[in-house]
Amino acid sequence: MRIDKNQIQDINDNELTQHKENFDFLANSLSKNGVNVDAIVTRLTDFQVAIPSWALGAGGTRFGRFSYGGEPSTLEEKINDIGIIHSLTQTAGAISLHIPWDIPKDYQAIKELASSHDIAFDAVNSNTFQDQKNAKESYKYGSLSNISKAVRDQAIQHNNDVVKIGEKLGSKSITVWLADGSCFPGQNNFQTALQNTQDSLKEIHNHLPNDWKMFIEYKPYEPNFYSTVIQDWGTSFMLANECGEKAFSLVDLGHHLPNTNIEQIVSTLMLKGKLGGFHFNDSKYGDDDITVGSIKPYALFLIFNELVYGMENNKNNPDLAWMIDASHNVKDPLEDLMQSLEAIQEAYAKALLVDQKLLKAAQLDNDVVKCQEIIQNAYRTDVRPLIQQARLQSGGALNPIATYRILNVRENLIQKRGLNTIATGL
Numbered sequence: 001m002r003i004d005k006n007q008i009q010d011i012n013d014n015e016l017t018q019h020k021e022n023f024d025f026l027a028n029s030l031s032k033n034g035v036n037v038d039a040i041v042t043r044l045t046d047f048q049v050a051i052p053s054w055a056l057g058a059g060g061t062r063f064g065r066f067s068y069g070g071e072p073s074t075l076e077e078k079i080n081d082i083g084i085i086h087s088l089t090q091t092a093g094a095i096s097l098h099i100p101w102d103i104p105k106d107y108q109a110i111k112e113l114a115s116s117h118d119i120a121f122d123a124v125n126s127n128t129f130q131d132q133k134n135a136k137e138s139y140k141y142g143s144l145s146n147i148s149k150a151v152r153d154q155a156i157q158h159n160n161d162v163v164k165i166g167e168k169l170g171s172k173s174i175t176v177w178l179a180d181g182s183c184f185p186g187q188n189n190f191q192t193a194l195q196n197t198q199d200s201l202k203e204i205h206n207h208l209p210n211d212w213k214m215f216i217e218y219k220p221y222e223p224n225f226y227s228t229v230i231q232d233w234g235t236s237f238m239l240a241n242e243c244g245e246k247a248f249s250l251v252d253l254g255h256h257l258p259n260t261n262i263e264q265i266v267s268t269l270m271l272k273g274k275l276g277g278f279h280f281n282d283s284k285y286g287d288d289d290i291t292v293g294s295i296k297p298y299a300l301f302l303i304f305n306e307l308v309y310g311m312e313n314n315k316n317n318p319d320l321a322w323m324i325d326a327s328h329n330v331k332d333p334l335e336d337l338m339q340s341l342e343a344i345q346e347a348y349a350k351a352l353l354v355d356q357k358l359l360k361a362a363q364l365d366n367d368v369v370k371c372q373e374i375i376q377n378a379y380r381t382d383v384r385p386l387i388q389q390a391r392l393q394s395g396g397a398l399n400p401i402a403t404y405r406i407l408n409v410r411e412n413l414i415q416k417r418g419l420n421t422i423a424t425g426l
């Protein structure tokens, strides 16, 4: 199913007068305070977030998986689903493939389909946390860190193969996340595991095409519950430095112990020019992978505040690869992704409102109260009319989820694909 621009416009028309009123009111009051509203709307329009190919079905937990109906069962259908989200939000202009879950059969056809939806191929993801059918070696005791050279070589080769697949699609980066670690004290020699991982990553790095980047993702625990080889940003940063110029750290919001100051990690990595990628989700306890902004929207805003500061001040840091990494059991996955996109845009817009000059002056005066006021004034501003304006200008829906429901998208998908389809992935 494809959503036509005219269908969106017809629905927008009913809400246009109200939107204009809201937007003009906000734009006026922001302009009076010296904010360049057009510049913010343009930055919101330019901001695109990749959707992972595994997030379009109803995600599962290890306890159960409840199909949503009309789930995409092929890569083509997944791209079409992202096309639906992108046409409504104008913010999901990229897909991130997980290999081997989503290997294209006909590369040319897949590329044409994606570009017909205005969707680019972002970072490709390798998978050495599951054994593949007919694989010679098993990753049960680790992949790039494994004590067996044969296992490490197989995992290195897999990463090189993933890069080759990405090259055919126009991707320019690979994300490496390792489940490697140990479940019990004594199971692993920490130093050997880390050294093996470093050597393996170096091999992958040195094999990359010149214009490619490698993102090293960290995570404190799960699926190993005693130790994880790349457990934190420090380890990821050290490995990225050891590997060389094309290697960067990747921050996944869910991959931190409770109360970690993620915005400070972001700022440190950007200062050093080593933040390459970003995975959005939200969590209450661990790597819960729930809708972005559903639990800690203020923390998300503070993180964006550092991202915006870094994008403006750390020119040595590359443009970031943004991706949503969330998927769960109970919502329509497309509606859920649109909620995540809205939360991301909201945090970004609010961060763009922070008056950096005023903040710096207040910091120089050690005026703690004023510093907090500046940050919270931005956070308390209802920026939704700015986001709606950005969408309106690029042909998206003023209210994506409402439009999705008016157009009966899910019912259409169920009718076409059936009630019991299951998407590949988690």
Ligand code: PSV
Binding pocket: 125, 177, 217, 219, 252, 279, 287, 325, 426
């Ligand atoms: C691991 O928890 C992770 O965040 C990695 O990015 C994986 O690629 C993704 O989730 C899906 O398993």
Ligand code: MN
Binding pocket: 177, 217, 252, 279, 325
């Ligand atoms: Mn992730």
